[in-house]
Every structure is written in C-alpha cells, then in structure tokens.
Amino acid sequence: MMWHAVADQDEEVKTKSEDGDAKMAGDGQKAGRPKRDRIPTIFSMFRQHQLFAKLSKCTFECSRIAYLGHTISGEGVTIDSEKVQAIQQWPLPTSVRSLRGFLGLTGYYRRFVQGYATMAAPLTDLLRKNAFVWSKEAANAFQSLKIALTTTPVL
Template sequence: MAVGEEYKTAFQTHSGHYEFCVMPFGLFGAPGTFQGTMNHILGPFLRRFVLVFMDGILVYSKTLEDHVQHLQQLLSLLQQHQLQVKLSKCSFAQRKLAYLGHVISSEGVATDVEKIKAIQGWTTPANVKELRGFLGLAGYYRKFVKHFGIISKPLTELLCKNTLYVWTSEKEASFQALKKALVEAPVLTLLDFQKPFTIETDACDYGIGSMLLQDGHPLAYLSEALGPRNCALSTYEKECLAILMAVEQWRPYLQQSRFTIKIDQRNLSHLDDQRLTTPWQ
C-alpha cells in the first residue's frame, strides 16, 4: 500500500483495529493497480520475450540458450523490485504449456482441453443468465471458430431486450453446432511478421466472415451476424462489409506491409476502376 493510504483498508475485529500494509485481495481497484504495476516493472521486456497477466508471467524464446538468458534477466528484475516467485508454481523450458485458457506450443495456439470439456458438457440453458454464461465462455474462443457469429445468431437473439426466452429446435441446433465447432477447433498458427498476410472473406444471407492466414494456415477467424438492415444488402455489398470488418479488426498486423485479399465476388476485384457511387464503395 502507498504510504499514508493504509487507513483506506481499515477494518475492525473483536481483537482490535487493523490496516493492511500490503495490497490484499478483494479491493475494488486492486486488479487494475496490480496489472499496472506489473506492466510498469516488466515494461522493458514486454512483447520482446515476456507476456504478463496479473501474476501469470510467460517467457518465450526461440532457443534454450535464449530462454536461459531471458529467465536470468526476468528473475533479476523481479529481485530488484522485491517481487518473489513460488518455485512450485513455476515451469521452465516447456515446449507446450497452458496459459490463460490456451495451449501454446511450437505448432501454434490451441484451445484448453479442460475449458472445452466444460463447454461440451454444458446442459441446455434454462434462462438468459445461463445462456449468457455459456456464450461468455464460448465467445472467449470465437477466433478459433469459423462463422462463430453466424452459428451463434439464434442464441444471441434471445439476449435482446424484451425478447421472450423460448428454446426452440433452432436454438438447440445452434447450441449443439457451436459446441461441436469448439470441440473441433483447429490449432491456430503463430504470427510471423516476416511473412505476408492473406485475408479470405465470404458472406451469406444473414452473416459475414473472414479469416487471417499466413502460408495457408489460419491465424484467426472473424465473423458477425447481420441485422435486418444489412441483411437486405446485395452479396457484393456484404463482401465489402466483410473486407472492412477484417481490415479494421486486424489493422495492427496489416498496416506494416502489403497483404492479399481473396474474395468470392469477382466484381470487387475491379473496385479501383469503378466510379464510387454508393456509401459502401
């Protein structure tokens, strides 16, 4: 705790008045403060060979020699700031590990088997609260599922305000299809800024989707169900919308160099030669 701020944590017990000298669990601003502190301390290493979320620190390296050096730098920095690590909770020189609900290896990033088991065993939601819980967990892995937004549309419709919660065969089919898609989710390849990016887009009557690839391997999927207004657009316009969505979402990866867009609509390949006459163009 900052000097002079300890009184804000004061509490009374039968044995007297107490104040925390260090930040405890449960304070409203504790998570944000702790994350900010970790980001500040590890700032010189972040995104170079360290990732951190709260007290979970991930060190990644190309070779074992680099890994040893990175660990030495990290542990030295933690020691300088009087931060301690518990050896029993540390894993060193791992080729595969689980981190924040993902399994990371040299092959790429995969979903955590234990989390997917929880989704697979999820019973039919009986109310909006249970449905929100399911979609919240499933949505965490939406980048692994092609057309996630389209598949889940019948379910998300139940979350709309003033909508009667009625579980129909269409909702059940969407529920089961989403669970199946998550169980069969592919391993996403690791991003490499030395390789060119490719975007593939498609559109259907009620949704749009796109995929970010390198060397033909998917890095992430993106999709969105369309509302009534956008459903009325032509296929040409929906494909335009899919491209805009993809470029906006993945702009940090794409803006550094040229990239390729693969589309189903041949007409879009002549967009540069056309006179712009519609808002979508």
Template sequence: MRFLGYIVDKEGLRTDPEKVSAILNFERPKTFKELKRFIGIASWYKRFVKNFSVIAAPLHSLTKGKQKKFIWTDEAEKAFVALKTFLTSTPVISCPDFKEPFIIQCDASNKGIGAVLSQKIDGLEKPIAYLSRKLNDREQLYSTSERELLSIVYAVEKFRPYVDGSHFTVVTDHSALKMIHKMKDPHGKLARSAMKLQAFSFDIVRM
C-alpha cells in the same frame, strides 16, 4: 503450458481440453440465465471459430428484448449444436510473424460478415485470428457486393495492429474489387468507410 484458459506451445495457441469439455457437457439451456452462461463460456473461444457471431446469433436473439417466457427455438438448437461441434475441432492459432506478409480472407452472407487473418508458415496457410459480427437491419438490405465491401472494411480496420505499415493480401469476391475501384465520389457511411482503405497497402485477389 496452460495460460488463461488456453494451451500455449511452440506451434501457437490452442483451446484447453478441460474448458472445451465443460462446453461440450453443457446441457441444453432451460432458462435465460443458463443460456447467457453458455454464451459467455463459448464466447471465450470465439477467436477459434470462423463466423462465431453469425453462428451464435440465434442464441443472442433469445436474450434480447423483454421476453418473459424462455422458448427454445429450432434455430437456437442448431446454433447450440453447431458451436459445440466447431469447438471439438478448433485449429491451432499460430503466432504472427511480422517479417512475413499477412493474408485477410473475407466472407459475407445475408446475416453477417467475417474474416480470417492468416500467414503462410512452412508453405502452409495457417490462421492467426478470426473475427465476425452480425449485420444490423440496415446492413442486411445491402447488395451482395456492398456486404462484401463492408466485410473488407471491417476486417482491415480490426486487423490494423497486424497489417498497418505492411503490404498484405485481401482475398474476397471479385465484385467487391470492382466496387472499390468505382468509388470516386463517396457518399454514405459505407462509401466513406471504404475510402479509409486507401491508407493501407494491399492487393485484392479473387476467392
């Protein structure tokens, strides 16, 4: 069944081949207006693409500021091609089963953070939702462990409607686990945010 640009079936949510075809056939933008249109169309399916915001960052950068001349960069070309490539092989987004435990796998780089919410269904781990965002200038100065911790805080807060009130698992790097345990006297925005994790019931396992 087609619904709001998606295909809904017994397995979950899929991208609509007709909508994806329009993205794949979208010609390389030559103006800011065309670029914004492509970003808008591609963003409709960002829930299907892991680290969408990080991948699309070079495209968003071209639309910022007061640039008068449209200059297509190598980074923008790579992002444009990458988004098209990922959209040709998107996974099925499964419907959540609130009787089963959730898994949040977090990821952090020097450019952005992301996470995937999943569950084991019939013995297989299947995605429920993806999310990601760019790091701001200050966050890019964080250490690797701080970025990993930031990704956990961000993911748990965003996935709160799914995991609140239940016990779940967070999959991340071991160093982030050590940072959480060491935060006995929190200072700074990140540390204070991390303390919010105490309101949740979860285990952390090493990636």
C-alpha cells in the same frame, strides 16, 4: 492496470505492471541458445531490476503450458482441454441465465471460430426481454457452436 512490455535482442519479452507484478517469457530456441543456458541470465535480469519470482509459479523447460483457459505450445494456441470438455458436456439451456453462461464461455473463445457472431445469432436473440422460447433453430445453433469449439484449429 497498465502493462509495459520490452523485447530485447534475444527475443525475451518482459512485462511489468504499475503495481510491481511482472511476467517474463522467452524462447531460447529462437535466440539460438538452449533454454537451460538462459535460466541464469533470466535470474540475473530479475536481480538487476529488483524483481522476484515465486518458485511455485515458475515453470522451466516445458513444451506446453495452460494459461487463462488456453494451452500454449510450440505449435500455437488452443482451447484448454478442460474447457473443451466443459463445452462438450454443457446441457441444453433451459433459461436465459444458463444460456448467458454458455454464450459467455463460448464468447471467450470466439477467435477460434470463424463467423462466431452469425453462428451464435439465434442464441443471442433469445436473450431479449421475454424472448426465451427454445426452437429448432436455437438447438441447431447450440450444437453448431459446441462442434465448432470442440474441433478448433490451432492459432
């Protein structure tokens, strides 16, 4: 799927995919007008470009929003609190499959952890064929990743 994005002078960003789906986000504060005053403008732009919005999927005047496992706010982007809780409660891996699950989840948030690859190296080494032998080094790496991801900075 290919996306096209256009930004106008009001700091509004519109994206449209080839299959007709569209997403639009804007920050009325950056444009110098209150957000509420911009809603009619947004709807008229939708009509002008023959776009439709499903009301159940719209959010207005919110200070933070959960999107694709992240929480986006005026302060920046953080890991969604549900995912942080899942990482905190993740049990020690007892098989390659459970280790892959953990590394898949943590790898999705690797940009929040400086030196992620180095920190996860003892765990990724266990994914080699016939190499899954849990060690103290692997346990330390597991705990370090959990701590790093549950105390992440705001990007």
